[in-house]
Amino acid sequence: MFDTRELGRRPGTLKRLSRTVEAPDNLGVEVIRVPRGAPLELELRMESVMEGVLVTGTVRFPLAGECVRCLEPLAREGTAEFQELFSYPDSEFSPRFADAEDEEADEERLFLQNDLFDLEPVVRDAIVLALPLRPTCRENCPGLCPDCGARLAEDPDHQHDEPIDIRWAALREFAEARASDEPAGHDRQAKAPRASGDEPQEK
Ligand SMILES: [Zn+2]
């Protein structure tokens, strides 16, 4: 909770502040998250505007997770920016949301409560949006050997002398072919160019 009383209600008044808060629980996703209780360093700029207080800020946060390629634990730091308007509860009509069709925006409107505002949901959203989708321990992490699961980073020349069973080799080719496809998701099949030997797609 942050207090806006010192700011006053005169539009144009500005106040900056820095504060460190503890990370709440469940901030992040399985592969990457902010550890609970970790410090979130907030830099805030509060500006009194006609309909409330406009809060602009940045947050720095530590992240912990696993590399999606080699599954090694990783730690790094992230930053996120946010901006939110907290309306005065008594400002019936705010020009910003006067458009009646914009009901959704109106529902998501945040209010000051006794001159206080709760920044947690705002910071939480900002951090979640800033999370890396596929965190890796380093750029170009080579990942794991597809045959035996060895970490290729520790053993770059790693190879298997004995070609593995032919059926496995065929499977691997299949897997590699798929991997080189565009990672387009579900409609990959529909859009994939016809491979030679396939049944004709068009008559
Ligand atoms: Zn890795």
Ligand SMILES: [Zn+2]
């Ligand atoms: Zn191997």
